[in-house]
Amino acid sequence: MSLIDSDPARYREGYGGRSREAWQEIYVARRAQLLAGVSAAADGRAAGDKRAVQVMRAAVEDSPPTPETLAPAGRCQDAQQPALPLPALQQALYACFAELANHLQFENTTVPRVAAFELLTRIEEPRRREALFRAFVPLWQALNGDDGPTSPYRRMIRMAAAQAGTGGSPIDAAAHTVGASVAEIEQWLEQILDAWSRVSSGPLEPWDYRFASGSAERALGAAIPRAALLPLNDRYYRDLGFDVTAGHVLYDIEPRAGKAPLAYTDYIRRGRLQRGVWVPTLVRVSATYPEGGLGPLNELVHESGHAAHMMALRTRPAFMDLGEPIFYEAFADVPAWSVYEPDWQQKYLGVSAATAAALRALYSGVMLDVAWALFDLRMLRDPQADPNAVWTDITARFLHVRPHPELAWWAVRVQLVHKPGYMVNYGLGAVITADIRQRIARQLGPFASGDPRWYGWLSRELLGSGEEQETAQLLRRFLGRPVSPQALLEQLHRIGAPETAAGGAPAASGG
Ligand SMILES: [Zn+2]
Structure with missing residues (x-):
């Protein structure tokens, strides 16, 4: 069964019979050992061994000398210090998300960031949506001050761009993975946003953007109460041939103080062969869901997609990892996008949205990721630029959003301030997600309402x-050709003509 672990003291006794401090000592000692061993390993071995040494060396050099934690380590107010070095500044900005974004003040209550997105999709009254949107202002001020050149974000992005200039950025890595240049990537992102701008209409206020494409979310919200999130997730994966309830995936989805401000999935233990017996991988999903809905469900299925990927790995220890971030983020969305398909909704909810409304709900969110990817790319290329102006330009041109250059409303994703360039893994990742989904549909068949062969086949062909x-x-071998934006563009064309009035799409139909 899956373990819903909401006890804040659950690791007080440690894990596997050892305290956290004891594990930390083991980590530090073994890291040093591995670093020495890997440096001493001579070349001239078999090709597989050579690559194993290479992968291990890169992994250990990338990993910090003390274990990383996703719990906030810095303090938001430290971001105001003018001379903070890059890692400390990024830690402080990350802490702003924990301190401010997860405690938005709205109508005498406290709303976490992801729940606020869901509410912006659902609240009927424009004035209340605007009030909720403006509840982000304290966060935006902490991150970007008055948008002047010395704001914490602007100091951070200048240092990050300088570092990326020498060490490469996540954008360079993503470009390498899809086999395109950064200039080509920028073109793809613009092409995708342009296709969206043709199937959507405006002008919209920024607080109306999610609502305008949210008719499917509103119609289906009642069918996905909070208590249904895990059972729906479990059932869909079982129908795909992967049992998340077999005890190897631990879910921690209750709201709790001190929790990381974003959802993530990580290993507890990596599987390995011991005396001829496979000791399975153990993973943990951490997220915060005070409410149900299609958006939270999509995120939960995405996180479980990471879990499925980790559980599928069956290889020597050196290769027991997911590969490049753009690939594993894109793969996690392969099953997650299904919850927006009318076929999925009909089977699992007994009710479905019209195709155009359902796809609008999905791709309005995907387009924000694409817009943030373009924003990140442009800011890293020109770190002197005014971020509010860069965001206003992108959102006015492609998302039909009215200009509000006085607001840093781009700053609602923690990656933008913590790991600049990382958003490309979602924005450009959507290209890979659409491509993989198309390849699976052609090789195996559609899988929105399940296919018991799905997980086994993907484990063999792509993940294992x-x-x-x-x-x-x-990726190239799996697709049989280089990555291309064509599959995503075709999905956007499925939406059809733009709506005449914002939010006026047809409601759900029962079945
Ligand atoms: Zn993810």
């Missing part, structure tokens, strides 16, 4: 080999 080969190669 982990990092045995470079992600770029793996």
Whole structure:
């Protein structure tokens, strides 16, 4: 069964018979050992061994000398110090999300960030939506001050761009993985946003953007109460041939103080062969869901997609990982996008939205990711630019949103201030997600309402080999050609003509 673990003291006794401090000591000692061993390992071995040494060396050099934690380590107010070095500034900005974004003040109550997005999709009264949107202002001020050149974000992005200039950025890595240049990537992102701008209408206030494409979310929200999130997730994965309830995936989805301000999935233990017996991987999903709805369900299925990926790995220890971030973020969305398909909704909810409304709900969110990816790309290229102006330009041109350059309303994703460039893994990742979904549909058949062969087939064809080969190669082999934005563009064309009035799409139909 899946463990819903909401006890805040659950690790007080440690894990596996050892305290956190004891594990930390083991980590630090073994990291040093591995670093020494890997440096001493000579070349001239078999090709597989050579790559194993290479992968291990990169992994250990990338990993911090003390274990990383997603719990906030810094304090938001430290971001105001003018001379803070880059890592400390990024930690402080990350802490702003924990301190402010998860405690938005709205109508005498406290709303976490992801729940606020859901409410912006659902609240009928424009004035209340505007009030909720403006509840983000304290966060925006903490991150970007008055938008002047010395704001915490602007100091951060200048340092990050300088560092990326020497060490490469997540955008360079993503470009390498899809086999395109950064200039080509920018073109793809613009092409995708342009296709969206043709199937959507405006002008919209920024607080109306989610509502305008949210008719499916509103119609289906009641069918997905909070208590249904895990059972729906479990049932869909079982129908795909993956049992998340077999005891290897632990879910921690209750709201709790001190929790990371974003949803994530990580290993507790990586599987390995011991005396001829496979000791399975153990993973944990952490998220916060005070409410149900299609958006939270989509996120939960995405996180479980990471869990499915981790559980599928069956290879030597050096290769027991997911590959490049753009690939594993894109893969997690392969099953997650299904919850927006009318076929999925009909089977699992007994009610479905009209195709155009259902796809609008999905792709309005995807387009924000694409817009943030373009924003990140442009800010890293020109870190002197005014971020509010860059965001206003993108959102006015492609999302039909009225200009509000006085507001840093781009700053609602923690990655933008903590790991600049990372949003490309979602924005450009959507291209890979659409491409993989299309390939599966052609090779195996549609899977929105399940296919028991799905997980086994993908484990063999795409996931199981982990990092045995470079992600770029793996992806190209699976697709049978280079990555292309064509599949995503075709999905956007499925939406059809723009709506005449914002939010006026047809409601759900029962079945
Ligand atoms: Zn993810």
